[in-house]
Amino acid sequence: MTQVKENSTRNYNKGISINNCPVTYVMNKIGGHWKPIIIHQLMSGPKRYSELRKAIPEITEKMLIQHLKQLQTDDLVNREARPVVPPVVTYSLSPLGTDLTPVLNAMVEWAFRAQQC
Amino acid sequence: MTQVKENSTRNYNKGISINNCPVTYVMNKIGGHWKPIIIHQLMSGPKRYSELRKAIPEITEKMLIQHLKQLQTDDLVNREARPVVPPVVTYSLSPLGTDLTPVLNAMVEWAFRAQQC
DNA sequence: ACAAGTACTTACCCTAAAGTATGTATCATG
DNA sequence: CATGATACATACTTTAGGGTAAGTACTTGT
Numbered sequence: 001m002t003q004v005k006e007n008s009t010r011n012y013n014k015g016i017s018i019n020n021c022p023v024t025y026v027m028n029k030i031g032g033h034w035k036p037i038i039i040h041q042l043m044s045g046p047k048r049y050s051e052l053r054k055a056i057p058e059i060t061e062k063m064l065i066q067h068l069k070q071l072q073t074d075d076l077v078n079r080e081a082r083p084v085v086p087p088v089v090t091y092s093l094s095p096l097g098t099d100l101t102p103v104l105n106a107m108v109e110w111a112f113r114a115q116q117c
Numbered sequence: 118m119t120q121v122k123e124n125s126t127r128n129y130n131k132g133i134s135i136n137n138c139p140v141t142y143v144m145n146k147i148g149g150h151w152k153p154i155i156i157h158q159l160m161s162g163p164k165r166y167s168e169l170r171k172a173i174p175e176i177t178e179k180m181l182i183q184h185l186k187q188l189q190t191d192d193l194v195n196r197e198a199r200p201v202v203p204p205v206v207t208y209s210l211s212p213l214g215t216d217l218t219p220v221l222n223a224m225v226e227w228a229f230r231a232q233q234c
Numbered sequence: 235a236c237a238a239g240t241a242c243t244t245a246c247c248c249t250a251a252a253g254t255a256t257g258t259a260t261c262a263t264g
Numbered sequence: 265c266a267t268g269a270t271a272c273a274t275a276c277t278t279t280a281g282g283g284t285a286a287g288t289a290c291t292t293g294t
Contacts, residue, residue, distance in 0.1 A: 022228035023153040023221055031148055036140040049241055085291045086240040096231055104140055106223040111139035114213055166271055182272060202261045203270040
């Protein structure tokens with residue numbers, strides 16, 4: 001029975017609220033290797049699961065659905081499943097997810113300015 | 118002798134350039150648990166090492182200097198050491214680091230909009 | 235009857251990032 | 265002569281995130 005350390009920063013940061021640090025809050029939502037890439041793909045319009053896989057060839061299926069699920073629970077993407085066979089599942093950005101555009105744009109702008117120095 | 122898998126996505130993402138994915142490029146610079154918090158602290162002006170420690174009580178010294186070093190090599194913060202005893206070391210945002218302000222502001226704005234929904 | 239396509243699921247492994255704990259150099263001061 | 269203050273360094277451990285590989289359910293086409 002291995003003890004879980006409740007008061008570690010690791011655990012603390014998980015439940016961090018917007019009031020503690022808004023930037024950390026955002027990082028928890030869109031941080032990591034894959035989430036920004038997935039969001040970026042969906043910014044060019046809704047896509048089926050298989051289309052996302054083709055658009056991001058390096059991602060594994062596990063990572064793809066795992067992050068898509070997380071993005072759903074965070075209300076950044078919507079999932080629409082048509083009950084046909086073979087299944088047709090379409091993912092799209094929610095209004096909240098669409099609102100991320102200025103954030104990602106600011107990042108891209110900074111990235112190019114950083115490159116020039 | 119354990120083989121290192123050269124062609125893993127893990128390794129691939131490390132050397133990712135701005136041309137592949139600007140957002141991932143930015144994430145590599147300011148992502149993680151602590152970097153945004155440190156940058157945010159320095160946005161209110163230069164601070165000594167000990168001041169940063171007091172301002173971010175949860176961070177360990179190891180994490181603090183480790184990320185300060187990384188931020189230096191990425192040219193986001195400057196380090197100024199006065200050769201006195203006891204030492205006086207002051208950290209401040211570089212011009213490039215200061216340029217991150219719109220990015221962090223966009224994040225904060227989005228965070229508060231997200232909270233209302 | 236079996237391969238193919240779709241959208242997942244699950245079990246197991248590996249590593250990088252984060253955390254813990256302790257040590258170092260220098261000098262002023264009591 | 266030992267303590268305190270500052271700004272680190274370093275060895276070891278833990279954990280969360282990511283990766284690999286294989287399996288599932290359902291139906292259409294051959």
